[in-house]
Amino acid sequence: MLARIHTDHAHISTLLSVLSAKAQRLKQGQEVNLSVIRDVVDYLQRYADQSHHPMEDILYQYYLDKVGDTQQGEVHQLAIEHRKLREATDQLFDTLNMILNDAVVPRERLIADIEDFVQLQRTHLEQEEVRVLPLLERTLTDHDWQQIHRLVANKLVEDPLFGDTGDREFEDLREYLMNSESEQ
Template sequence: MLARIHTDHKHILTLLRVLSGKAKSLREGQEVNLTLIRDVVHYLLQYADTSHHPMEDILYRYYLEKKGVEEQISQLEVEHQSLRVATEELLDTLGMILNDAVIPREKLISDVERFVRMQTRHLEYEESKILPMLEASFNEDDWKQVDQLVASKLVEDPLFGRGSEQEFEDLRNYLADADG
């Protein structure tokens, strides 16, 4: 379970670096592929917000039931909701731009940069504080129970998974070219 979460976080951070680079290019006046940016944000909505975060929420609720109220844990579900709203808003902005709506360049840049900061801060907090706390608190039986509870939320990652999800083919190719 933790390995999957760490892997998802690594993949999300890779995509956040792509977004950050695109925002930097926009800030420098360069043209960027807005469809690629939209694909990254769409992936985060489709996978992170509908599978990864709900899986984490189940894990965090289990911890709360086992250990009692813990402010830093109980706040994460609210944070996941805020991240989803931010993702939907950025996706809407990108959709408008791609449909020829006039949105100031500076607004797009600041929205992408704010989104990246928000997501990165969240991931770093989970990685540095929450996941180590869970790892230290749970025993083997806890992990077995959590595995059963999250089973319904586990889906194949449509971008980084083994399946060949056609929807993210351009983004997958971009990432493969960036590695090479």
């Protein structure tokens, strides 16, 4: 389970780097493919917000139930952060769709929205990776992990971008990522 979470986090981090690079290009007055940005946000909306974060919420609640909710504000706070991330993702997705449907949105607003979104996501990932997941790994037993796996089974969906089957809706983004890796 932890391996899957770490892998998801690495994939999300890769996509946040794409968003960050796009924001930099926008800052420099260069054109960017907004469809790529929208596809990244769409993926985060559909996979991270609908599968990854709910799976983590179950894990974190299991931990809180096991150790008691006292002195565990950081772990408890993550479910609240997941809601904030979902709201930020929805808002950025709506802004991108407005632009792609020819609504006028100032470049500076789009840049700021992307940068704020990336920072929010990165701060959250760092907290989980550096502080919370190591705590859970030290605390939970093999039996606990078996119980958690059973509880999250319905949240464990195939990753539509990085998974083996690959969702057709993300073909363009997958191709973009493969081409950007070969250029580095």
